Amino acid sequence: MQETRIQIEPLSSICVQKDDIEARCYNIDFANIPEVWQMPLQPAMQPKKLSRIALAIATFTLFLASAAAQSGKAHPWMNTSLSPDERASMVVKEMTLDEKISLLHGTGMRGLSPMSPLAIQANGGAGYVVGIQRLGIPGIQMSDAAYGVRSSGENGRYSTALPSDVAGAASWDLDAAYEYGALIGRELRAQGFNMSLGGGTNLTREPRNGRTFEYLGEDPILAGKMVGSVMKGLQAQHVLGDIKHYALNDQESGRNAVNITIDKRAARESDLLAFEIGLQETEIAGVMCSYNRVNGDYACENKYLLTDLLKKDWNFKGFVLSDWGGTHSSEKASAAGLDHEEPGEIFYGDELKKAVESGKVPVAEIDDHVHRILRAMFATGVIDDPPQKSVVDVMGGFEVAQKIAEQSTVLLKNEHSQLPLDASKIHSIAVIGPHADVGMISGGGSAQVDPPGGNAIMPPGKGQTRWLEKIWFPTSPLKSIRAKAPGANVQFNSGADPAAAAALAKSADVAVVFAYQWESEGMDLDSLSLPENQDELIAKVAAANPHTVVVLESGTAVTMPWVDQVSAILEAWYAGSRGSDAVANILFGDVNPSAKLPMTFPKSIADLPHTTVVQPPKESVPNYMQRDVWKQIATGLAPFPVTYNEGVKVGYKWYDAENKPVLFPFGYGLSYTTYTYSNLKVTAGKEPLVTFTVTNTGNRAGAEVAEVYASLPAAAAEPPKRLVGWSKVKLNAGESKEVSVKVDQKYLSIFNVEQNGWQLLPGDYGFMVGGSSQNLPLKTSVSLK
Numbered sequence: 023m024q025e026t027r028i029q030i031e032p033l034s035s036i037c038v039q040k041d042d043i044e045a046r047c048y049n050i051d052f053a054n055i056p057e058v059w060q061m062p063l064q065p066a067m068q069p070k071k072l073s074r075i076a077l078a079i080a081t082f083t084l085f086l087a088s089a090a091a092q093s094g095k096a097h098p099w100m101n102t103s104l105s106p107d108e109r110a111s112m113v114v115k116e117m118t119l120d121e122k123i124s125l126l127h128g129t130g131m132r133g134l135s136p137m138s139p140l141a142i143q144a145n146g147g148a149g150y151v152v153g154i155q156r157l158g159i160p161g162i163q164m165s166d167a168a169y170g171v172r173s174s175g176e177n178g179r180y181s182t183a184l185p186s187d188v189a190g191a192a193s194w195d196l197d198a199a200y201e202y203g204a205l206i207g208r209e210l211r212a213q214g215f216n217m218s219l220g221g222g223t224n225l226t227r228e229p230r231n232g233r234t235f236e237y238l239g240e241d242p243i244l245a246g247k248m249v250g251s252v253m254k255g256l257q258a259q260h261v262l263g264d265i266k267h268y269a270l271n272d273q274e275s276g277r278n279a280v281n282i283t284i285d286k287r288a289a290r291e292s293d294l295l296a297f298e299i300g301l302q303e304t305e306i307a308g309v310m311c312s313y314n315r316v317n318g319d320y321a322c323e324n325k326y327l328l329t330d331l332l333k334k335d336w337n338f339k340g341f342v343l344s345d346w347g348g349t350h351s352s353e354k355a356s357a358a359g360l361d362h363e364e365p366g367e368i369f370y371g372d373e374l375k376k377a378v379e380s381g382k383v384p385v386a387e388i389d390d391h392v393h394r395i396l397r398a399m400f401a402t403g404v405i406d407d408p409p410q411k412s413v414v415d416v417m418g419g420f421e422v423a424q425k426i427a428e429q430s431t432v433l434l435k436n437e438h439s440q441l442p443l444d445a446s447k448i449h450s451i452a453v454i455g456p457h458a459d460v461g462m463i464s465g466g467g468s469a470q471v472d473p474p475g476g477n478a479i480m481p482p483g484k485g486q487t488r489w490l491e492k493i494w495f496p497t498s499p500l501k502s503i504r505a506k507a508p509g510a511n512v513q514f515n516s517g518a519d520p521a522a523a524a525a526l527a528k529s530a531d532v533a534v535v536f537a538y539q540w541e542s543e544g545m546d547l548d549s550l551s552l553p554e555n556q557d558e559l560i561a562k563v564a565a566a567n568p569h570t571v572v573v574l575e576s577g578t579a580v581t582m583p584w585v586d587q588v589s590a591i592l593e594a595w596y597a598g599s600r601g602s603d604a605v606a607n608i609l610f611g612d613v614n615p616s617a618k619l620p621m622t623f624p625k626s627i628a629d630l631p632h633t634t635v636v637q638p639p640k641e642s643v644p645n646y647m648q649r650d651v652w653k654q655i656a657t658g659l660a661p662f663p664v665t666y667n668e669g670v671k672v673g674y675k676w677y678d679a680e681n682k683p684v685l686f687p688f689g690y691g692l693s694y695t696t697y698t699y700s701n702l703k704v705t706a707g708k709e710p711l712v713t714f715t716v717t718n719t720g721n722r723a724g725a726e727v728a729e730v731y732a733s734l735p736a737a738a739a740e741p742p743k744r745l746v747g748w749s750k751v752k753l754n755a756g757e758s759k760e761v762s763v764k765v766d767q768k769y770l771s772i773f774n775v776e777q778n779g780w781q782l783l784p785g786d787y788g789f790m791v792g793g794s795s796q797n798l799p800l801k802t803s804v805s806l807k
């Protein structure tokens with residue numbers, strides 16, 4: 023591709039022309055030249071001198087051309103009564119090869135690829151794809167948006183932090199998931215983005231994975247349904263959605279090199295099923311392939327994953343984009359089904375063009391990649407209704423974040439009804455824990471949302487968010503608790519000195535310890551223990567005060583050597599912008615908890631399927647200190663093996679099958695009221711219908727996640743049970759409701775590798791219903807064929 027940078031004297035502006043695709047001039051502040059401009063120019067990019075008059079003429083001509091092009095007549099694909107496929111095909115027919123190639127890659131990112139000067143039009147997001155002005159196709163502005171829009175700090179904007187994704191899954195509430203996505207979609211648009219890079223769908227099979235907080239738990243049906251709802255809400259705002267990291271990207275250690283070995287049946291029944299269900303729930307624009315290798319091939323050039331499964335079996339109509347630096351070839355990747363390289367154009371720029379010109383990559387293959395991108399843009403509405411920058415609805419965001427936090431905080435223990443606290447009877451409360459006076463912790467990495475005012479534990483004005491630093495949101499447990507108990511003496515101790523904290527706890531009616539465990543992309547946890555000596559702190563406080571409540575701020579399971587010593591435990595996860603108010607509402611009973619664990623909390627890491635996270639050898643780790651680190655990643659780091667020999671036994675299925683007692687099981691969570699289950703009936707059929715009654719037997723209103731599990735005939739050789747459906751039921755005190763859950767036949771099937779399809783084995787199926795995977799009072803069995 024011919025790319026020309028034109029330099030004008032004096033050095034105050036630069037014009038860039040990339041073939042006939044786009045030509046723009048920019049005013050540059052040369053006192054602050056970004057590093058991108060300091061990279062050596064390719065020969066084709068050497069500055070040329072042009073007279074101002076020639077430039078003015080060129081600019082005016084371009085303006086006229088683009089004005090003409092913008093009229094409906096010139097762009098028949100702007101007819102919204104045509105289908106997205108028809109519209110995309112019409113555009114593809116008009117495109118030059120250069121224009122096609124330009125849609126198939128991003129414009130670069132420092133560290134991960136060379137930068138194109140065109141990146142200057144990016145909106146401060148993780149990715150930018152140049153649009154085709156001539157044809158009225160806008161650029162794609164991508165932002166990470168796992169639990170809110172990323173990088174708002176460095177862009178001088180504001181974003182709401184929702185509770186982390188794993189928290190969202192703990193709500194088991196599909197409407198809440200829709201709201202989750204809708205809020206992210208609205209804030210992306212307000213900030214000028216038209217594509218989200220959220221939608222983490224990997225199963226939390228390895229709880230020490232530093233990105234567990236970005237995912238939706240350990241069950242494929244829960245994760246798939248929840249991500250489907252998040253994407254429905256997001257794409258309804260006319261933003262391209264994406265789900266990631268496809269697939270089996272379950273550890274950060276050596277993520278660019280690791281080769282995951284897993285058998286087909288286990289893969290299809292676990293992680294891949296979560297993606298399959300998510301994609302079935304709604305038409306999602308993008309699937310981001312992951313960094314790792316799967317059964318020998320990189321995920322982003324894995325024909326089985328990208329073409330055979332995703333595009334053929336699942337009939338995925340959107341486009342596959344690589345994780346940032348996850349592309350490793352042009353020909354092989356293109357043939358395998360990778361549609362788009364991010365963040366730059368190492369393989370999908372000139373190299374891909376040359377491969378097309380020499381006949382190594384058929385034009386039809388390129389057309390398919392382009393068609394998929396355009397189709398997704400038409401289908402999602404980003405062309406018909408492009409984002410308009412506006413002011414984010416901060417107050418509206420707070421409301422949604424708080425509501426979801428209230429629905430996702432899990433009550434794990436409540437001995438002698440310690441909770442809710444009665445503010446009218448309590449005279450003194452000790453609030454204990456690192457930074458519980460100022461804030462609550464958030465999840466890091468590319469998911470990081472920036473708190474307003476910066477990191478709450480830094481001095482004012484010094485609160486930038488930095489990679490691999492713990493970021494605390496200014497949502498203060500101490501303030502929220504004081505507001506709930508205005509008549510009580512509420513004192514704070516950081517817990518740095520456990521003895522001093524215990525002395526304060528001893529003097530108070532109740533002690534509430536806020537304990538944290540931090541996670542981020544780019545790291546894994548060594549263990550599931552709380553850091554900073556917090557286990558000792560909790561044990562000492564609990565020994566000093568029998569009314570000790572622990573509030574956990576974690577992104578994954580934690581081990582609790584003090585579990586029997588404390589009277590109540592709340593799992594608040596990374597609770598988002600309004601976390602402390604949500605927690606206080608639960609502590610004082612304004613909200614009745616209704617969340618359930620989306621992942622098992624084991625007793626010890628010795629009980630996990632893998633006792634350690636396999637660490638990469640030196641040659642499998644990129645050296646980020648080197649300027650050309652991207653070359654090492656792109657050309658490939660030495661593979662090292664991780665074998666998922668647990669097979670289909672992922673999450674609770676492992677503990678069930680191996681008879682390992684757990685600390686808190688999958689699907690578990692208490693309420694301030696109680697529920698009973700009765701009248702189970704299962705009507706056999708193509709989609710068996712499970713009907714039962716749930717009664718609220720306590721004296722306050724609540725919402726119960728009623729869970730349905732099934733056991734398969736012995737011939738299936740499956741773990742003892744699997745989740746096949748659920749319903750979150752709202753019940754007033756004393757109220758009963760009949761609940762019906764229709765079970766998709768696939769959820770009762772095994773994956774038959776020889777037949778390459780789902781198979782329902784004829785035989786007796788057990789159906790079990792109740793409030794957690796280990797509390798299933800209703801049981802029956804039916805014969806299915």
Ligand code: BGC
Pocket residue numbers: 148166219266345346468
């Ligand atoms: C992460 C992705 C993210 C991308 C862009 C990668 O390092 O794995 O999840 O979307 O960066 O920031």
